[in-house]
Amino acid sequence: MAPEVAAVERTELLTHLRRGTLEYCLLATLRGAPAYGQELARSLGGGTLIDSEGTLYPLLARLRRRGWVETFWRDSPHGPPRRYYSLTLDGHRAVETFTEVWGPFAAAVTRCLEGDPR
Amino acid sequence: MITGRHELLERYLADLERRLAAADPGERADILASVREHVESELAMLDRPATSADVAAALESLGSVDTVAAAWTPEDGGATAAPGRAHPAGLAVAAGVLAALSVLLIWLPPVAGSLGVVALVLGIVALRRRDEPRWAALTGVVVGATTVVLGLVVLLGALVVFAPHSETGRTTDGVSVPAVSPAP
Structure with a gap:
């Protein structure tokens, strides 16, 4: 199959895998301390988890609406004040639950891929 | 700046x-x-x-x-996103097809009128969605509304003209029911 077809397949696969996992990566990133948009983009950047910074904002808006993150303003040394995102109690609980489910799930997938399901 | x-x-x-x-x-x-x-x-x-x-x-x-x-994904998550996208694409087309059907069946005002109502509603819903073919949705709305109005006019006209005969229609119906129902 042509290499560009394989590339499209990879992109689609990544999109599917990110759906449902990336939001928890965002939450996990916020566990330590509140962060602003660009900080989050930088720590999740690299092309595997997000392919461009802007894709974070629809996710953050959704997490906020769900009550998992809340926002506040803090002055910035450069330019306008920044909107910071911080985890709520529900947000903390959501990451915990995800961590509990993800560990066995990821391990099972890896075992499958290595040819030893169970 | x-x-x-x-x-x-x-x-x-x-x-x-x-x-x-x-x-x-x-x-x-x-x-x-x-x-x-x-x-x-x-x-x-x-x-x-x-x-x-x-x-x-x-x-x-x-x-x-x-x-x-x-x-951005709809509130209920990615699972429903794919079928959700396939479904609305048919909405506008359904509106258009129903509108066309209602025109073909305009000589049956109650049928044409009901089809028109459905075409109208589907067309409006489709118009409010961005990913719908606009022409089909518009056809549904315009033609649907027309056949609803036409259907109502014809229906009202028929009621006025045939009102006295409706009594006999009911009695023949009433007769046909016992004719079918006799059972051992």
Whole structure:
């Protein structure tokens, strides 16, 4: 199959895998301390988890609406004040639950891929 | 400040707003505001007046409007997103087809009228969704509304003309029921 077809397949696969996992990566990133948009983009950047910074904002808006993150303003040394995102109690609980489910799930997938399901 | 800078950003935000038409208004406003803040604070970090090339670069790292909009999913998650997209595409077409059927069946006013109502409703729903073929939805709305009105007019006319005969119609119906029902 042509290499560009394989590339499209990879992109689609990544999109599917990110759906449902990336939001928890965002939450996990916020566990330590509140962060602003660009900080989050930088720590999740690299092309595997997000392919461009802007894709974070629809996710953050959704997490906020769900009550998992809340926002506040803090002055910035450069330019306008920044909107910071911080985890709520529900947000903390959501990451915990995800961590509990993800560990066995990821391990099972890896075992499958290595040819030893169970 | 260079006006071109604002233009690029405003155009990007306007495009994004259109692409997020299906989102909850509050969520949409939230996304648009944070994208704007992202770009503005990125430009403020330059510590010099931003040029339109700077704006273009900031927008580039945000990703295309399509990419950002694609990160938004309906509230119930990605699982329903795919069938959800396939289904509405048929909505406008269904409206158009029903409208056409209602025209063909206009000599049966109650049938044509009901089809018209359904075509009208489907057409309106389809029009409010961005990913629907507009011409089919519009056909559904316009033709559906016309056949509803025509159906009502014909129906009212028929009621006025045939009202005295409706009694006999009912008795023949009444007769046919016992004729079918005798059972051992």
